[in-house]
Amino acid sequence: MNIFDVIGPVMIGPSSSHTAGAVRLGKLALAILGEPVREAVIGLHGSFAKTYKGHGTDLALAAGIQGWTTDDARIPKSFEAVHKAGITISFKTINLGDLAHPNSVKFWLTGINGNTCKVTGSSIGGGRVFINNIDDFPVEFSGEFPAILTMHNDRPGAIALVTSILSSHGVNVAQMRVFRKQKGGLAVMIVETDQPVDDAEVEVISQLPHIESVRRIQLG
Amino acid sequence: MDEKLSLQEWIGLAEQKNMSFGEFCVDLQARELEIEQEELLGRMEAILEVMEQSIESGLSGIKSMGGLVGGNGKLVDNYRREQPRESIVGHVMSKAIMIALAVGEANASMGRIVAAPTAGASGTLPAVLFSLAEARGCSRSELAKALVVAGAIGMVIASRATLSGAAGGCQAECGSAGAMAAGAAVELYGGSPDQVGQAAAMTLKNMMGLVCDPVAGLVEVPCVKRNVGAAAGAMVAAEMALAGIKSVIPVDEVIDAMAAVGHVMSCSLKETAQGGIAVSPTGLAWAKKIFVSS
Numbered sequence: 001m002n003i004f005d006v007i008g009p010v011m012i013g014p015s016s017s018h019t020a021g022a023v024r025l026g027k028l029a030l031a032i033l034g035e036p037v038r039e040a041v042i043g044l045h046g047s048f049a050k051t052y053k054g055h056g057t058d059l060a061l062a063a064g065i066q067g068w069t070t071d072d073a074r075i076p077k078s079f080e081a082v083h084k085a086g087i088t089i090s091f092k093t094i095n096l097g098d099l100a101h102p103n104s105v106k107f108w109l110t111g112i113n114g115n116t117c118k119v120t121g122s123s124i125g126g127g128r129v130f131i132n133n134i135d136d137f138p139v140e141f142s143g144e145f146p147a148i149l150t151m152h153n154d155r156p157g158a159i160a161l162v163t164s165i166l167s168s169h170g171v172n173v174a175q176m177r178v179f180r181k182q183k184g185g186l187a188v189m190i191v192e193t194d195q196p197v198d199d200a201e202v203e204v205i206s207q208l209p210h211i212e213s214v215r216r217i218q219l220g
Numbered sequence: 221m222d223e224k225l226s227l228q229e230w231i232g233l234a235e236q237k238n239m240s241f242g243e244f245c246v247d248l249q250a251r252e253l254e255i256e257q258e259e260l261l262g263r264m265e266a267i268l269e270v271m272e273q274s275i276e277s278g279l280s281g282i283k284s285m286g287g288l289v290g291g292n293g294k295l296v297d298n299y300r301r302e303q304p305r306e307s308i309v310g311h312v313m314s315k316a317i318m319i320a321l322a323v324g325e326a327n328a329s330m331g332r333i334v335a336a337p338t339a340g341a342s343g344t345l346p347a348v349l350f351s352l353a354e355a356r357g358c359s360r361s362e363l364a365k366a367l368v369v370a371g372a373i374g375m376v377i378a379s380r381a382t383l384s385g386a387a388g389g390c391q392a393e394c395g396s397a398g399a400m401a402a403g404a405a406v407e408l409y410g411g412s413p414d415q416v417g418q419a420a421a422m423t424l425k426n427m428m429g430l431v432c433d434p435v436a437g438l439v440e441v442p443c444v445k446r447n448v449g450a451a452a453g454a455m456v457a458a459e460m461a462l463a464g465i466k467s468v469i470p471v472d473e474v475i476d477a478m479a480a481v482g483h484v485m486s487c488s489l490k491e492t493a494q495g496g497i498a499v500s501p502t503g504l505a506w507a508k509k510i511f512v513s514s
Contacts, residue, residue: 001375001378001379002249002252002253002375003249003252003253003260003368003371003372003374003375004263004371005375005378006336006337006370006371006374006375006378006383006400007264007267007334007336007337007367007368007370007371007374008267008334008335008336009334009335010267010270010332010333010334010335011332011333011334011335011339012330012331012332012333013326013327013328013329013330013331013332013333013339013342013439014284014285014327014328014329014330014339014340014438014439014440015338015339015340015439016335016337016338016339016340017338017384017385017386018439019330019339020335020339047386047491047492050437050492050493051434051437051438051491051492051493053511054285054286054436054437054438054439054510054511055437055438055439056285056330071332073332075330076330102386102387102487102490102491102492103386124384124387125338125378125382125383125384125385125386125387125392126335126337126338126378126383126384127335127338
């Protein structure tokens with residue numbers, strides 16, 4: 001957390017958690033999908049579900065999945081842009097259970113190239129957000145740092161290969177987490193870095209053995 | 221997870237180094253962010269500009285999303301001009317009232333504001349800063365430095381407690397904004413680092429237990445007027461601190477108490493619109509009206 005999380009963000013109101021946080025969650029979901037959205041089903045949980053109309057949460061989520069920033073003056077009219085872009089969007093109330101943060105959302109996204117993803121995240125206050133689940137992998141990712149997300153086969157050395165590419169390009173790892181659903185199966189790795197990872201590095205990583213996919217996630 | 225921040229520790233360090241709290245915070249935060257102090261202050265000055273624009277926008281007579289607020293900032297603006305001698309609170313605080321209302325109303329109308337610390341509490345800090353800046357003749361860079369003090373206080377509260385109404389009630393949003401503003405006010409008036417902490421503590425204590433009970437679940441009623449209450453609370457606490465009054469309970473402990481109170485608060489009083497005035501007959505009637513017609 002830095003001081004500009006407290007003094008800031010500059011945003012379209014009315015709510016840092018229900019509006020600005022929602023924009024950021026949408027943006028992160030878009031980045032996780034890795035391509036423009038064609039269809040979005042968005043489930044709202046808890047306080048998000050009860051108060052979304054009045055906070056413009058739905059408008060904000062629609063803005064976020066189009067990659068807009070929290071202070072984009074078009075946010076009150078984001079549905080019009082969604083329709084113009086040919087994106088199908090729908091909202092529903094969901095129950096993520098008692099342990100979920102009261103401001104949580106689950107995205108089911110389909111991209112223009114057919115990619116899909118499921119992303120669950122929470123807006124924890126002051127515009128800060130956390131992604132808790134990607135495609136049924138539990139994760140803990142704030143979007144505060146640039147990050148790369150890889151899906152890889154859980155084999156010895158898979159992680160070391162990725163981190164050695166990063167270190168050889170002078171990219172320092174701030175935080176990293178690895179999750180797997182079962183031993184030897186598919187695993188997900190989120191590496192948060194001090195410096196942004198560039199196209200060349202992403203390309204090299206994507207060519208590594210055991211790496212199924214890699215994408216860059218950045219809240220611009 | 222990060223270790224908890226301590227406002228008392230920072231205050232102690234500032235006093236040890238014979239720095240104003242503002243100087244200390246600017247130095248510390250610039251180093252944390254790995255930027256020059258000028259850049260930090262420059263970014264804060266840009267934020268001050270957005271705050272000023274939001275005041276203007278709020279005073280221009282907008283109406284909120286739910287239709288519950290809009291125009292009160294303008295009422296105070298007119299009252300100040302037309303009846304300058306009628307002010308109960310005096311010229312400086314009446315300006316703070318006007319600004320808190322204006323920014324709160326801009327926020328509720330999906331206008332562009334600075335969440336400091338949150339959008340719901342976005343009126344408090346500008347209200348205190350700009351009203352005092354005029355009274356004191358502060359420069360832009362002094363205001364920027366005061367914003368850094370406010371930010372530092374907010375970081376400690378975020379670390380030890382919460383800044384979110386959904387997690388801690390309005391004591392966590394407007395209460396925190398008030399504590400931040402109180403510290404900033406003391407800094408603007410040349411108070412000591414210790415006095416900054418005292419002002420923050422006293423503000424929070426006066427907002428302890430404040431619930432989040434928004435009518436129709438919007439950020440309109442009572443939110444906009446709560447920003448006024450928080451600004452006023454900040455100003456009286458700053459005055460007490462500058463007079464040498466100390467909070468009996470030290471500020472870190474007050475923040476921890478606020479966190480604990482937030483934990484035991486019923487969910488119905490934490491931004492779910494299921495308690496307080498949100499479920500008053502009029503509040504419920506508004507909720508029905510707004511959501512049926514949307």
